[in-house]
Amino acid sequence: MQKFLPSLVMAALSVALTGCLQSEQQDEKVVINKNPYPSTYKALPLQTTLIKNATVLTGTGTRMDNADVLMVDGKINKIGNNLIAEGAVEIDANGKWITPGIIDVHSHLGVYPSPSVESHSDGNEMSSPNTSEVWAEHSIWPQDPGFEAARAGGITTLQILPGSANLFGGRGVTLRNVPSHTMQGMKFPNAPYGLKMACGENPKRVYGSRKVLPSTRMGNMAGYRMAWADATEYKRAWEKYDTDYQAGKNPTAPERDIELDTLKGVLDGDILIHNHCYKAEEMAMMIDLGKEFNYHSGTFHHAIEAYKVADTLAENGNCAAMWPDWWGFKMEAYDMVHENVAIVDAVKNSCAVVHSDSSSTIQRLNQEAGKVMYRANENGFEITPELAITWITANAAQSLGLADETGSLENGKNADVVIWNQNPFSVYAQAEQVFVDGAKVYDRFDEKYQAKSDFLLGQR
């Protein structure tokens, strides 16, 4: 009721100001809670830490040699040479490399966990082509041992997405890669939600086999357009409700629709699109679809053919999340080229991302990016480690709407940091220490910092 009072005052004021003889008594305003499962994440115990004498890839395209990184209160405090910090824990990283924490924009950890038993197969609500109402966070099993393995590979932030069977698969959630026995304990505070969409073969195969729309690619497009048309009406109804209420009327709130809440969130700019979309012609259409319904078409995932539309992606501000070399498992994955990421990256204002979609390769995104760098350099590109690292750090953060929080080593940003035993783009590279918000969450040489999931505890 407390919240009600100010709006009554507002209503009274607006009546007085407009001179409108509005005598209607207003019911309590219906407001949709946009964050009903809030993050309870807190940084692990942390100390002021100074890492000395490393080769630092900042994630902003810069490389610094013999540099020091100072982490204070969970933030990057300073990067430079010969830093001094009284009382700080000092780590000698001579000969080692430092990068921002690695970010995977496409993971199914927790929703398709290990062991992959029926009881845990919770990643894809394959019961309707539009399941915008489901949220991946409600499926996450935080005891998936894959989180630990990914942490040992330097992953500090990851987006968990629903699967790709549906045109609209539901909401994705971004997590901090810290151990917790609840989903909320891992949830990245205030990260925007993602909406998983899927182009191409998967939706038309899954629903085509059931003789319902979509069974074709034009059916896919029709399915998206019908849904966005509904969402547009839904948004309009809520806006009318808000406007009328604001005007002192006592309108009836539109009927709550959990599915359309998500789509409206996209139209409102609160939720980011993450679109499983392999092919050039489909990405071009999805960009236009966004324009048709006035939302941004976001990041294209598994964008095997992104190199064919690299200019279009950059012009429209789309990120493309790609593998270095997966191909051939489906027709839409047939035109893979090793240099895909590099070709996309070469365009001005581009946003090239390397992603995993795998509980195995998420442990080696550094190697995945490395493969692209070396193959591209064999074929005329001049990609440096300081550039390649952005594909799995800063650009990934941009894709997730977190560029101001993480993804680069800059003063004031979250102290998400990985210390590598050597150049991270070597097959022999290993993450030695991993920090999330300035707190050590993994140490290769100290069991104290090697978490173990409940599932593996006590097994023999």
Added chain:
Amino acid sequence: MKHFKVFKSSLIALALASSTASFAESFAITNATVHTVTEQGVLENATVVIENGKVIAINPETITADTIIDAEGKILTPGLIGSMNQLGLVEVGAVSKSRDASDKKADITFDASLAFNPRSTVIPYSRKGGITSNVVSPRGGDDMFKGQTFVADLSGEFDSVRASNKSVVIDLGSKSKGSRALSLQNLQFKLEDAVKELAKAKKKTNDAKDKKEAKEPSREAQVINALLAGEKALVAYADRATDLLFLLKLKKQFSLDMVFVGAADAVLIADKIAEAKVPVVMTALDNLPGSFDSLHSSLENAAKLTKAGVTVVLTVNGDTHNLYQLRFHAGNAIANGLSPDAALASVTANVAQAFNLDSGTISVGKTADLVLWSADPFELSTKVSQMWIGGKEYSTRSRQDALRDRYTTPSDMPKAYVK
């Protein structure tokens, strides 16, 4: 790479060559760092002479060859050997008519080599990984026997199947329907029954009074008999230690030639596997407990098994299209404790040993499947400089390169005109 023509084939070379030597091209790779993957180890500044598809000399006193290739100190290894994938049997995973590795009705006699397509685009692509030959495994059907493996080189030529019906693949372990016990039991019964039949047949033949000609065993029985005779290996997919122990028991009882695939629990019984001399085909990167049969998966397992004396064969998990990554898997095994020499063996000599192939080492008389690397073969930054399959040089250029070139070549015309 420059090719120098120096000498015409010498009398010695002619003498060594086979009867078709009149067309034989010989060449020598000089100044190479040769990883023989034999007891000879690594030979610096070494020369390898190839003729008629075979290695005919290593570090000869005088080099006699049509062509000399200066390796400029680079590393020369045996060509890497893939295994237990469906190379040449699948073009696109989800395109049903491009898949020939499985058939619901396939049984122990299933010979998928008849479907091998040397023109598959996966083959030149896989050459980028320095793969020169491959043990192809059928995926079979409902039967626990999935069919028989065959060996193909990666030349892309129509005659690239080197040998077919090499070994018998069986899928054991956990079942989503039913019990694993039944397939273990069935395997045991089949072997026992075959032994009894063979004894009966032998008795009949020996019995002079029996005028009737001994009935020829069925095709299925012939395959089982070949297993019992040690002519074919039993290649068994199984993970849990109890399954592996049961198989070791059968191996002993029936003197089987056996290979384990997967074998996630092998580390628990590494000594027993080493003692029984059963090679283990495994992936270096599996480290998650994918099931209750693989709670002990670890990136260190390849190193641990090798240390225990097990012959480890590394293979690429998942899709056949990823075969080219084999060397990177080996690199990761090195990062997790395997020695570089053992890692190289696990993708060359050990594969040859496990599957009885005439390749996998650089030694006189062996098939000349060779790869010259720009640097460390396992490093991400390294590429294949040159490669030879059966003594003939092949390119690593694939359809992917053509696509890249098309889309990175500026043109006023639509890309379709850029060829």
